[in-house]
Amino acid sequence: MKSRRKSRLLSRVALPFAGAGAALAVAASGAQAAPALPMTNPDPMPSSFDFSDCPALLPGYQAAGSTCVTVVVTSGTFQVGNFNQSITSPIRMTFGSQFNVTTRKITPVFGAMHADKMLVQPGLFGDPVVTAVYAQPEFAGVFDQPTSTDFKIKLGLKIKLINPVLGNNCYIASNSDPITLNLSTGTTSPPPPNTPITGQAAEIVLSQPPLAVRSAQHVDNAFGVGGANGCAFGAGVTDWFVNQVAGTPSAAGKNTMIFNEYIASKPYTALGS
DSSP states (O other), X not given: OHHHHHHHHHHHHHGGGTTTBTHHHHXXXXXXXXXXXXXXXXXXXXXXXXXXXXXXXXXXXXXXXXXXXXXXXXXXXXXXXXXXXXXXXXXXXXXXXXXXXXXXXXXXXXXXXXXXXXXXXXXXXXXXXTTOOEEEEEEEEEEEOOOOTTOOEXXXXXXXXXXXXXXXXXXXXXXXXXXXXXXXXXXXXXXTTSOOOBOEEEEEEEEETTEEEEEEEEEEOOOOBOOEESTTTTOHHHHHHHHHHHTOSBXXXXXXXXXXXXXXXXXGGGTTO
């Protein structure tokens, strides 16, 4: 009986990712032509997925039943205050869904996030050549993956603003006051003036165990955004200027994130293969 319960639990752990990322092996071997682009993503699937940032297993957790997931956001938008940015280069995130056989506990563990800087829309900060400003999203210490049929992910971000005048530590939001996204492939329920938007459910695009790849669209437009901090070497006057230009702080219901993405998964037991 105990063995059957364990088997059912392991099935529930694996189910959200079953058949989801195995496609990578097919793509890498060239054994099968890539299928037509899915309805959920307008972008080509990446040629490879990197699992090197998979987090180490927590003490007491085991490889069997644990899954590593790497997400590549290929396009989308982040509208934060007066920023209305297109995602022009990939955002890559890796996390683990780790299984403890003793407690039967499944724990999400964040691995790493990588994103290139993206040019802020020309003219927002003035002359687009002399005062060009770049935005670079960074992980801000908040991560969770609630059990959900629509692949909800809770993620904390901060946005680094890059420009020589702004110094090297100018951010919108922070680790202590992050932009907390509750990303969903379902329908949002934002406060006004935003209205509900709906993502796209994860869809298998390639499958060959032990790897799987899905396409999806995660959305959130019910989050608030804190103010600027650390700009121009911590000068408060410059923080005030950035807030005036960026429209931050920005209350919930006035901001939107849309991520078009590919989600690749691999069991921890296969990470060395």
